[in-house]
Amino acid sequence: MKKITYLLSLTALLTTTAAFSQENVIPENGNVGIGTGSTAPTARLQVAGSTRIDSTLTVNDSVVMASSARVGADLKVDGDLYLPNISTVDHPNGETILVSGENGITKKLALETLRDIFYSRNCDINGGSVATPTWANGPNKLFSECPQVLVGIGTSTPTRQLDVVGEAKVSGNLWAQGSISIGSDVNTFSKLSIVNTNRTAAIQANTVGNTKPYQRLLFFEYNNADTKILEVVNTTTGITPFVLNSNGAMDIHNGTDRIFHLGTEGSLELKSGGLQTFKVETNGLIRGRRMKLDLDTWADYVFEPTYQLMPLSEVEVFVKNEKHLPNVPSEQDLISEGADVMEMNKILMEKVEELTLYLIQQNKAMIQQNKNTEELKKQLEALEAKLAELEKAQK
Numbered sequence: 001m002k003k004i005t006y007l008l009s010l011t012a013l014l015t016t017t018a019a020f021s022q023e024n025v026i027p028e029n030g031n032v033g034i035g036t037g038s039t040a041p042t043a044r045l046q047v048a049g050s051t052r053i054d055s056t057l058t059v060n061d062s063v064v065m066a067s068s069a070r071v072g073a074d075l076k077v078d079g080d081l082y083l084p085n086i087s088t089v090d091h092p093n094g095e096t097i098l099v100s101g102e103n104g105i106t107k108k109l110a111l112e113t114l115r116d117i118f119y120s121r122n123c124d125i126n127g128g129s130v131a132t133p134t135w136a137n138g139p140n141k142l143f144s145e146c147p148q149v150l151v152g153i154g155t156s157t158p159t160r161q162l163d164v165v166g167e168a169k170v171s172g173n174l175w176a177q178g179s180i181s182i183g184s185d186v187n188t189f190s191k192l193s194i195v196n197t198n199r200t201a202a203i204q205a206n207t208v209g210n211t212k213p214y215q216r217l218l219f220f221e222y223n224n225a226d227t228k229i230l231e232v233v234n235t236t237t238g239i240t241p242f243v244l245n246s247n248g249a250m251d252i253h254n255g256t257d258r259i260f261h262l263g264t265e266g267s268l269e270l271k272s273g274g275l276q277t278f279k280v281e282t283n284g285l286i287r288g289r290r291m292k293l294d295l296d297t298w299a300d301y302v303f304e305p306t307y308q309l310m311p312l313s314e315v316e317v318f319v320k321n322e323k324h325l326p327n328v329p330s331e332q333d334l335i336s337e338g339a340d341v342m343e344m345n346k347i348l349m350e351k352v353e354e355l356t357l358y359l360i361q362q363n364k365a366m367i368q369q370n371k372n373t374e375e376l377k378k379q380l381e382a383l384e385a386k387l388a389e390l391e392k393a394q395k
Contacts, residue, residue, distance in 0.1 A: 076104075222246060293342045299350035302357065309357050325351060 026032055026044070033041030035048035096108045152158030154165030179186050183195035196202035205217040220229055225246060232242040237255065244250045245264075252260035261269045268280040279287040301307060310318075310326060324330050328347055329339070 293345075295342050295346070297346065299346050299353055302350055302353035309354060312358060 031041035031044055031046065033039070033046045033048070036046055037048075094110075096110050098106050099109045101107045150158040150161060150163065152163045152165075155163055179188075179191050179193065181187065181193040181195075183197055184193055187193050194202045207215045207217060222229070227246040228243060229246055230242065230244040231240060233240050234255070239253055239255055240251070241253050241255070242251070247264045248262070249264045250260070250262040251258055257271055257274055259271045261267075263269075263282075265282045266280070267282050268278070269276065270278040276287075277289055281287070302309075315326065318326050322330070327350065329337075329344075
């Protein structure tokens with residue numbers, strides 16, 4: 001009897017276990033409603049209350065939420081996450097964004113923290129290889145700590161830290177700690193290098209419209225006594241057409257000879273080819289082959305009929321009192337003020353022309369005196385002849 005009861009109990013248990021492990025299949029057009037009451041479900045699964053899933057929920061197609069959704073733990077999305085109705089923010093202030101962290105976990109990040117991690121920095125700032133250097137940002141600046149970062153504008157293959165293919169405009173000041181090269185690559189000889197190609201001038205300085213006093217087209221400063229202020233070199237011939245030294249010496253070369261030289265001691269020399277045309281020696285001596293001076297007036301007014309020639313008797317009195325000729329600067333004036341070469345030549349010519357007039361007057365007086373002498377001579381000869389006749393008659 002006990003064996004029969006045990007077999008019946010085992011059979012009932014197996015029957016119950018088999019019943020609870022069965023799979024319920026909903027017909028193709030059927031819906032399931034939980035908590036919907038007498039209302040027929042309108043979806044394949046409609047839950048009128050809360051739903052709790054203690055294991056994994058797998059959705060092969062999509063999930064549509066008519067209201068809000070709250071995920072208390074992690075939310076894992078293996079595919080794309082679309083948020084089509086999120087509004088844009090023009091001026092972010094206090095907002096946060098979602099960023100991907102380690103192990104694919106998405107975290108929220110305040111926009112303010114992007115000041116230092118706008119992009120990741122990936123380089124050795126002390127030198128070395130750089131895989132993919134990128135940018136960072138800070139308050140009011142966009143920068144890269146990587147000296148190997150190359151920026152290209154108009155080119156995808158920059159060769160410098162900043163490579164611009166096209167024009168660049170700077171409305172403020174342009175400051176270069178190193179060198180500036182125009183028309184050529186950077187060289188180590190000069191701070192400013194200009195290679196002039198198909199331009200009328202390599203450098204053009206223009207101060208038209210400048211109202212500031214003491215304006216300068218060029219301004220140089222130096223503190224080394226060996227400085228050459230300006231030097232022009234013909235790289236083809238090796239000749240220096242122009243050089244100005246800080247000691248005041250200056251030379252100009254025409255390609256064949258030095259045609260101009262200004263010495264430090266004040267000497268000056270000009271040449272035409274190999275012929276010296278003008279020279280000022282250190283003792284003040286001036287040498288030249290010919291000199292032509294322009295003038296406005298000349299002393300020919302002496303020969304005008306209206307010119308009043310001073311009588312020689314008055315000239316005598318003037319010279320005796322003043323110790324120089326009339327209308328001629330005194331010795332004191334010439335020593336203190338110097339002599340105007342052109343004016344002195346005109347004064348000397350005036351005195352020469354006055355002397356000519358005096359000589360003409362004296363010549364006329366001498367001619368008249370000679371006539372008078374000849375007339376007296378004839379009268380004397382006639383008188384002597386009469387005396388001779390009287391002496392002869394008396395005998």
